[in-house]
């Protein structure tokens with residue numbers, strides 16, 4: 400059967416881009432329809448940010464048992480029960496997804512559970528379990544996210560090969576685990592499983608893991624990985640996965656041109672994500688892609704080449720971060736509702752939940768130098784911080800990059816405990832062009848790890 404609906408704004412995809420845009424649209428007075436084929440909350444809530452962080456926390460608690468004696472405590476007979484670890488993760492996900500459902504309902508947003516497809520520039524067809532719904536609206540936002548993208552390696556369809564989505568529901572720990580790709584997701588998962596006692600191997604094609612970071616940060620995280628027993632192979636290209644006896648697999652790769660073999664129980668393919676455009680009908684409507692033909696091309700208002708169609712989040716291939724997707728959603732909706740808004744990417748924080756955490760905002764040292772800025776780099780270690788010592792983890796540092804001509808902070812890099820939270824104050828600094836003097840003149844609570852921020856340019 401068929402149903403026809405008229406509304407002001409149709410959104411395809413209910414991840415952190417789509418659902419935030421839907422709520423913003425409703426708050427600004429639009430009648431909004433949101434089409435989601437899977438679970439509300441998208442990759443972020445269901446298979447991304449939140450579930451990984453739930454596992455990170457289980458890993459941290461487990462680590463603290465191992466170190467109990469150092470804290471004057473004793474812990475006996477502790478072990479990992481993956482089934483319960485995953486139950487806990489699922490409970491957190493359900494709670495958050497329920498919260499999103501409530502918010503959408505409260506804002507009178509019609510949520511269609513089905514697959515959306517563009518028919519023409521004003522119409523989206525939603526295919527649900529029992530009917531086809533035609534949604535007509537003045538404006539449309541595409542927020543369909545991304546999917547894992549794996550190189551065509553022979554044997555990649557082996558039973559032991561999993562994606563980041565499947566690994567989050569793995570009820571039995573592998574003994575030996577190969578992670579192909581040492582990017583953000585690969586390294587977060589490497590630390591989680593290493594904490595749980597799994598022997599982890601990271602195989603990275605490039606010369607280094609987490610290659611967008613400054614070298615001193617990379618060195619620090621590599622040292623931490625080594626201490627945790629994570630073995631990293633850089634400059635390594637996986638050539639084949641071969642199934643062997645006893646449910647094991649052999650990963651054949653070349654390191655610096657020489658052949659290497661690893662026998663493992665599980666292999667995680669973590670070689671990046673590509674915009675998800677399948678069956679979306681963008682060709683039919685004539686929506687243009689970026690130069691590399693991956694994501695949907697948008698301007699700074701998040702508008703595609705078709706005036707009334709916007710695209711936000713991972714599908715634009717600009718920055719694969721949940722908070723960027725949400726912010727782009729707000730910018731798109733502001734423009735749709737007749738306000739003027741533009742995306743500014745100069746102060747986007749990004750966090751990596753390894754152990755210790757890493758967080759950055761603004762320019763790296765490399766970027767500032769290549770822009771020809773006259774920079775001064777300040778760095779202060781956690782080792783001299785009282786709070787870090789009481790917590791029992793004083794690894795890492797905070798590094799702040801200032802433009803000497805203006806005294807303004809143009810970038811900040813943190814590796815150490817609480818890095819992901821500490822980056823917020825430095826994000827405010829970069830976003831608002833604060834000077835290092837304004838930071839050092841601010842009073843920070845004692846004893847906190849945030850005090851390291853204040854000390855970078857005062858001591």
Ligand code: FAD
Nearest residue numbers: 412414416436441442443447448515544712713719720721
């Ligand atoms: P998504 O969250 O992917 O949502 C898109 C939604 O659209 C999906 O629910 C999908 O079902 C739906 N959809 C697609 N096509 C259609 C269609 N035709 N019709 C109807 N529905 C459709 N980012 C961070 O900022 N911090 C982190 O810590 C972090 N950790 C991550 C860990 C992992 C393992 C992964 C995989 C990602 C992580 N990310 C993290 C990235 C983050 O998840 C994404 O950047 C974010 O989810 C993008 O949001 P989005 O709204 O663009 O797309």
